[in-house]
Amino acid sequence: MMNADRPVVAEGSTVCSVVDALIRSRRTVRAFRPTPVPKSEVAEILDVARCAPSNSNTQPWSVHVLAGESKRQLSEALALSHERNELPPSRHFPDDLPAACASRQTDFGARYYAALGIDRNDAPARNRQSGRNLCFFDAPVGLIFTIDSRLTKHSWADCGMFLQTLMIAAKARGLDTCPQVSFVRYEPLISEFLRLPSTQSIVCGMSLGYADTDAAVNDLGMPREPVENFSVFWGFDARG
Ligand SMILES: Cc1cc2nc3c(=O)[nH]c(=O)nc-3n(C[C@H](O)[C@H](O)[C@H](O)COP(=O)(O)O)c2cc1C
Numbered sequence: 001m002m003n004a005d006r007p008v009v010a011e012g013s014t015v016c017s018v019v020d021a022l023i024r025s026r027r028t029v030r031a032f033r034p035t036p037v038p039k040s041e042v043a044e045i046l047d048v049a050r051c052a053p054s055n056s057n058t059q060p061w062s063v064h065v066l067a068g069e070s071k072r073q074l075s076e077a078l079a080l081s082h083e084r085n086e087l088p089p090s091r092h093f094p095d096d097l098p099a100a101c102a103s104r105q106t107d108f109g110a111r112y113y114a115a116l117g118i119d120r121n122d123a124p125a126r127n128r129q130s131g132r133n134l135c136f137f138d139a140p141v142g143l144i145f146t147i148d149s150r151l152t153k154h155s156w157a158d159c160g161m162f163l164q165t166l167m168i169a170a171k172a173r174g175l176d177t178c179p180q181v182s183f184v185r186y187e188p189l190i191s192e193f194l195r196l197p198s199t200q201s202i203v204c205g206m207s208l209g210y211a212d213t214d215a216a217v218n219d220l221g222m223p224r225e226p227v228e229n230f231s232v233f234w235g236f237d238a239r240g
Contacts, residue, residue, distance in 0.1 A: 005174045005210075022171050028222075029176035029207070030132070031215030032139040036067070037208060041173065042141055045208075049166035054158035060151050061162045061203075064194050066142045074142070074193050078134035078186050090185040108222065115216045133182035139209035144183060144190060146200040159203045166206075176211040176218075179204055 009018050042065055054060060066074060081087060097105065109120065118125045136142035147159055167177045183190060183205035190202060211218050 032209035048169035139207035
């Protein structure tokens with residue numbers, strides 16, 4: 001069943017055309033079809049993701065994979081906490097977010113709420129939408145990534161590479177993802193639910209499943225800066 005769903009490659013494709021197309025076609029997906037994802041498929045994706053590099057091969061990532069009743073129970077507990085607004089909001093960004101990042105964040109918000117038909121000034125509607133993170137946007141599989149709290153930002157970068165490798169391996173199998181920092185606010189609840197040792201911190205969550213291709217929210221087309229805006233080349237031309 002799984003292999004039949006997998007995207008096929010056009011005859012004569014080069015490796016780079018296939019890999020580039022996969023990377024370029026990955027989008028954050030926030031509306032999923034109910035089609036289940038078999039455990040073997042998730043395990044296979046994780047088997048690819050574990051090839052991600054890490055500093056001194058420390059492989060600092062851990063992941064909890066939730067489906068069915070486990071996912072439902074966790075989501076229900078988180079939704080209740082969200083409704084009661086009982087935990088302090090977690091701070092994903094500093095107050096003095098650099099201006100270039102702040103303007104991209106504003107652009108993201110504008111596109112996101114427009115696609116959902118939510119007025120940006122409608123705080124209750126925005127709050128309800130934010131709560132949708134906690135049911136993994138109804139994806140059949142939810143993942144929670146953790147790291148040992150003693151590790152520093154360098155090891156968190158390793159986790160980022162693991163996440164991206166996982167997302168591309170998923171995409172290669174016709175599956176889509178949404179990485180989600182939103183779960184961090186609920187760390188105390190999630191830690192209790194997953195019986196995490198006190199040495200583990202939550203990096204983020206992730207929704208995994210088959211995209212609802214009719215949903216406008218899955219087609220935000222988030223823009224990227226051109227290479228020259230974030231790169232400095234040294235020593236490539238005669239001037240050194
Ligand atoms: C570490 C990380 C955390 C994110 N957290 C959330 C989240 O909590 N909820 C959400 O809807 N999207 C989340 N996103 C998705 C970003 O909004 C998205 O990657 C960005 O807007 C670029 O869009 P694209 O992934 O479709 O290219 C997160 C992405 C990353 C990498």
